[in-house]
Amino acid sequence: MIQLSQIHHVAYRCNDAKETVEFYQEMLNMDFLVAIAEDRVPSTKEPDPYMHLFLDAGNGNILAFFELPTKEKMDRDRNTPEWVQHIAFQIDGGEEALLAAKAELESKGLNVVGPTEHGIIRSIYFFDPNGHRLELTIVKGTAEQMKQLKAVAPAMLEEWSVTKKAPKHAAWLHEEEFSGLD
Template structure:
């Protein structure tokens, strides 16, 4: 499979929002709006979500520069989302793009000034990244691309082969 979507499928235009649970709407607002600088642009509240189950909620949307949002549900019980016990804490995370290494360094210093523990700068060879947690235990990343578009196109051309190699290697290991 080439990885290209069949022409009969409409284009996915981008990410509208990704949603997570928060334990305290105001604490979350303070972190995302006052510290990270993402404006609170919409709030939805209700007594039942799309499933129809009785479960009061407040749904907050914080907007990124490209118009997409990171969103949170406060269920009014003071509980944060529980991480999966079979997944390391570093796996599930949200990566926000920043313009360059200078912006990455500035964000790191800004977070540290607010008492937030920051890991990195980590060189992933195609991006540089820093990592930290929000008040709800959601792992976040600020990242910036450090290779040109030509190199990214080369990586794209190699992606399916790398996936096949991984699968072959780990199927062999599982069978042993």
């Protein structure tokens, strides 16, 4: 049986390796760990020069990027709304830290959305120079709330797979946010 210990890294494409490293260093204080560059892809052996970057996202989490200079400029999947695919980072320090992070990012010229309430978390959102949506979040949920969400998850998935309509088992997560919108 496979036993995962953690995600080693998650890799995304970037337009410019140097610009990407500088963004994550300046905006999110990430440490630049490793750069690997080759003229051939090790797994497939195809000729395709690349720069592969690794940044420390804290607690053993690594965020990686590839710059691919011989490929067309990257774009995003136009069939997927830009809010769907994102990288979420947890920060400590509660609401005060989240608001301070928002103010800091805005002072550095970023457009930041939020805070947005999600019941068990609260988040802010912004984009990196490659168009990847980023989220900074604080955890607000209790152990009991997480237990409740885990308990209803299978029923929600089953209902969704049949109806393709939002099940209401966990509607309490956004009730305050959406009250008065109907």
